[in-house]
Every structure is written in structure tokens, then in C-alpha cells.
Amino acid sequence: MRIWLFPICLMLLVASCKNISNNKTTKPTEEELNSFASFYKQFHEDSTFQIQHITFPLQGLPERADSATLASGTFRWTRDNWKIQEALDPSNSQFEQDFLPFGESMIIEKLTHKKWGLAITRRFAKMDDGWYLIYYSGLNKVGSDSTSAN
Numbered sequence: 001m002r003i004w005l006f007p008i009c010l011m012l013l014v015a016s017c018k019n020i021s022n023n024k025t026t027k028p029t030e031e032e033l034n035s036f037a038s039f040y041k042q043f044h045e046d047s048t049f050q051i052q053h054i055t056f057p058l059q060g061l062p063e064r065a066d067s068a069t070l071a072s073g074t075f076r077w078t079r080d081n082w083k084i085q086e087a088l089d090p091s092n093s094q095f096e097q098d099f100l101p102f103g104e105s106m107i108i109e110k111l112t113h114k115k116w117g118l119a120i121t122r123r124f125a126k127m128d129d130g131w132y133l134i135y136y137s138g139l140n141k142v143g144s145d146s147t148s149a150n
Helices: 003-020 030-045 047-052 067-072
Strands: 054-061 095-101 106-112 119-126 130-141
Touching: 030 047, 030 119, 030 130, 047 054
Parallel strands: 054 130
Antiparallel strands: 095 106, 106 119, 119 130
16 A cells, blocks of 8 residues: 555645746755655654654644644644654545645645544755654644634
8 A cells, every 4th residue: 555655645746836836936846856755755654764854842733732732832742742653545535635835945734634624734844964844733623713823
């Protein structure tokens, strides 16, 4: 099943990047997209690699963040409270996965539950020595009535 995951993620990423037409930022090159796709695959297959490619303490939100957590803005993921991330199963039709490039060195991934109005947001940035997860918001409410910092 994992053999299908990498090509599907790469196609989704390339398609998402081609569909964005924002002249204010530079789009990632195909080489950068391939670099991210390789990183993304290894990030989900190798827990040691994953931990090494997270900027701890990591900004973000816990799952089901309450208003006090949102207002404080002080929550951080640490090595101690981090849960190893696994890739989304492509056969899981409950979630919609979007990759949004932000400039040439950042990619935002949003996994949205189609039925419940909940989403997971991850931001990846390319640094001097490779790609890193720089933000993670667990499954939280999204939409116009949400105060989520996604």
C-alpha cells in the first residue's frame, strides 16, 4: 500500500502547486517539489528522521484546542509530547489533503475531514540542510466560526 502513497502524494503536490497562481510569491521549482516529495516520504517512514526534522519546541496547537490554549499562544510541541506522524492512507476518503506552496521554501499541508469540519495543518520549510516541520496543529475545528490559528 505504501508503494502507491509516494506517487500519489507527488502528483497531488505537483497538481496543487500548478493550480496556485499567486504572483506575489515564487513557486517551488520541480526540483524543490521532488526534494519535498522525497523528504515527505521519508518523514512518514522513518521515526528517527522525523524527530530530526522537526524544529522543537514546535509551534502549533494540540488536538481539540480550547479557547484558553488559543488565547495564551504559548503551546509548543516537545519531543516528550510529540506523537509520530504517519502518512494519510490514500484510500481514506474521509479526508481531503491539500498542499499549498507558500513561496519557494514553504509548503503548507492541510488535511480536512470532509464531514466534521475539522482539519490538521502542517507547515514545512526548506532550510539550509533540508526540509523541516515548523508548525503542527492537531485535529481542530476550521471554518468561518472557528478561532483556530490554522
